[in-house]
Amino acid sequence: MKKSNMRNESNGNIVVLSNVVQRFGEKEVLKGISLAVKPGEIVGLLGPSGAGKTTMIKIVTGQLEATSGTVKVDSTSKEMGMMMDSHGLYERLSCYDNLKLFAQIYNIPFRRIDEVLQKVGLSEAKKRPVDKLSKGMRGRLALARAVMHEPKILFLDEPTSGLDPTTTNQIHELILEEQAKGITIFLTTHNMAEAEKLCQHVALLHEGNIVEYGEPKEICRKYNHQKKLQIRLYDGKCIEIANNKEAAETVQSYLTQELLETIHSTEPNLETVFMELTGSKLE
Amino acid sequence: MRNIIAIFQKQVKETFKNKTIFIQFIMFPIMAIIMENAIEIANMPENYFVNLFASMYIGMAPLTSMASIMSEEKEKNTLRVLMMSQVKPMQYLIGTGSYIWAICMVGACVFGVTGTYEGKELAVFIGIMAAGILASLLIGAAIGTWSRNQMSATSLTIPIMFVFAFLPMLSGFNEAIAKVARFIYSGQIYDLMNQMGYQSGYQPEISLEMVAVIGANMLVAILFFAFSYRKSGLA
Ligand SMILES: Nc1ncnc2c1ncn2[C@@H]1O[C@H](COP(=O)(O)OP(=O)(O)O)[C@@H](O)[C@H]1O
Numbered sequence A: 001m002k003k004s005n006m007r008n009e010s011n012g013n014i015v016v017l018s019n020v021v022q023r024f025g026e027k028e029v030l031k032g033i034s035l036a037v038k039p040g041e042i043v044g045l046l047g048p049s050g051a052g053k054t055t056m057i058k059i060v061t062g063q064l065e066a067t068s069g070t071v072k073v074d075s076t077s078k079e080m081g082m083m084m085d086s087h088g089l090y091e092r093l094s095c096y097d098n099l100k101l102f103a104q105i106y107n108i109p110f111r112r113i114d115e116v117l118q119k120v121g122l123s124e125a126k127k128r129p130v131d132k133l134s135k136g137m138r139g140r141l142a143l144a145r146a147v148m149h150e151p152k153i154l155f156l157d158e159p160t161s162g163l164d165p166t167t168t169n170q171i172h173e174l175i176l177e178e179q180a181k182g183i184t185i186f187l188t189t190h191n192m193a194e195a196e197k198l199c200q201h202v203a204l205l206h207e208g209n210i211v212e213y214g215e216p217k218e219i220c221r222k223y224n225h226q227k228k229l230q231i232r233l234y235d236g237k238c239i240e241i242a243n244n245k246e247a248a249e250t251v252q253s254y255l256t257q258e259l260l261e262t263i264h265s266t267e268p269n270l271e272t273v274f275m276e277l278t279g280s281k282l283e
Numbered sequence B: 001m002r003n004i005i006a007i008f009q010k011q012v013k014e015t016f017k018n019k020t021i022f023i024q025f026i027m028f029p030i031m032a033i034i035m036e037n038a039i040e041i042a043n044m045p046e047n048y049f050v051n052l053f054a055s056m057y058i059g060m061a062p063l064t065s066m067a068s069i070m071s072e073e074k075e076k077n078t079l080r081v082l083m084m085s086q087v088k089p090m091q092y093l094i095g096t097g098s099y100i101w102a103i104c105m106v107g108a109c110v111f112g113v114t115g116t117y118e119g120k121e122l123a124v125f126i127g128i129m130a131a132g133i134l135a136s137l138l139i140g141a142a143i144g145t146w147s148r149n150q151m152s153a154t155s156l157t158i159p160i161m162f163v164f165a166f167l168p169m170l171s172g173f174n175e176a177i178a179k180v181a182r183f184i185y186s187g188q189i190y191d192l193m194n195q196m197g198y199q200s201g202y203q204p205e206i207s208l209e210m211v212a213v214i215g216a217n218m219l220v221a222i223l224f225f226a227f228s229y230r231k232s233g234l235a
């Protein structure tokens, strides 16, 4: 496998994978993945557990050498930040000491530690050892460590998996804040809603292949075979009608009678697209 | 150098909160102090307990703590994170190893002071302890590199530690064991310590045999380390 920092050959992309294959023994986990990531975007890698998401992140970050194919990453490993599924925090050390170690390694001033702790909402808990933290707090600490040295590209492997909705939202806010600074974010998740909310592009990964790639909205539109409207009336009735010229009359009549409570187009969400493509569930 | 210091400082903070490691560092020196002061048996060789526990200490403490720290870092994925942050394997090994060596040398000084060693004898005692701790550390680093997790490290550490920590002590009871103990660093060191104990006014000498055995032990540990390292790297 070739790994290089070729700025010219990547057409303005920060990460380019072409035909990446990964085998573990007999098992082919990635079967020829090609993917390009533009700087500044959040790209989501979606798939059920076992799909090969972590394997792909390991290959892009250089923790694993692919069996074949090429990987080009336009950033040095110093410019990468990562939060892997096992966070790799020192359990006996405090939040502060965990970050201090990496501040020393990255040679950044210690005031930055308080800055990021503040940002992820762990200032109060800075002296608390990691083994006394909740799952969500650990996640935030791992994220703080990943962004502390202001990386150019951030890898997040299922950053919200197993977290409650409030913490999940906090993490989403932090991710969007990082993006606002111009950082490229490579995110894996099996949570559709998360991908729809955060990602400019998603790749649906199934059995080692990318079965669909694009903007979440576009993908949903593409798989909108039914083209129906879903109408809910104030009397509680739900109606589905074909989304065509004739619908205009029906809708107008409900509107004039002041009966219409809600109206939606029935385009699928990523979850249903994934099920249609693979016949399997995401979770 | 910055990374080495960072790792060293991290180990200081972490191991003081790690009871299993901390006990390794202090148990034998404390036992030596207690036994040496509490037990009086007629005709007992000088510094009997100091030598006994000191040789067990070099066979056990550096070896098990190095292997255990490294394998825990692998299991918890912290070593992987360090490597991904540009810490070089050698920097990690030197940072962690020098910390364990330093703290075990404090232990060695406690042994030295607890015994009746003075002058040249004390210097020789501390010197051979330093060499023994280093050999023990290298073996521990090799085990830590070989093992994927703490479980597999422990299953290797226990038999190996048993050989280095207990054979020298048992060699007084059995000819065959004594023969084997000549070939391990802790056996050589225990021997020399005892000679200093039995013969007062003995002028301790570092024999060529001792240098060769300790050197060979270190070489074997380094080869084992290099083999493990080539197989799967540090993390
Ligand atoms: N080091 C490895 N050796 C053998 N099989 C592996 C290894 N790492 C991952 N796998 C296998 O590869 C597949 C994909 O794993 P992974 O990338 O962790 O999936 P995901 O992160 O999408 O849940 C799984 O079936 C897993 O068992």
Ligand SMILES: [Mg+2]
Residues within 6 Å of the ligand: A053, A054, A055, A085, A157, A158
């Ligand atoms: Mg995974």
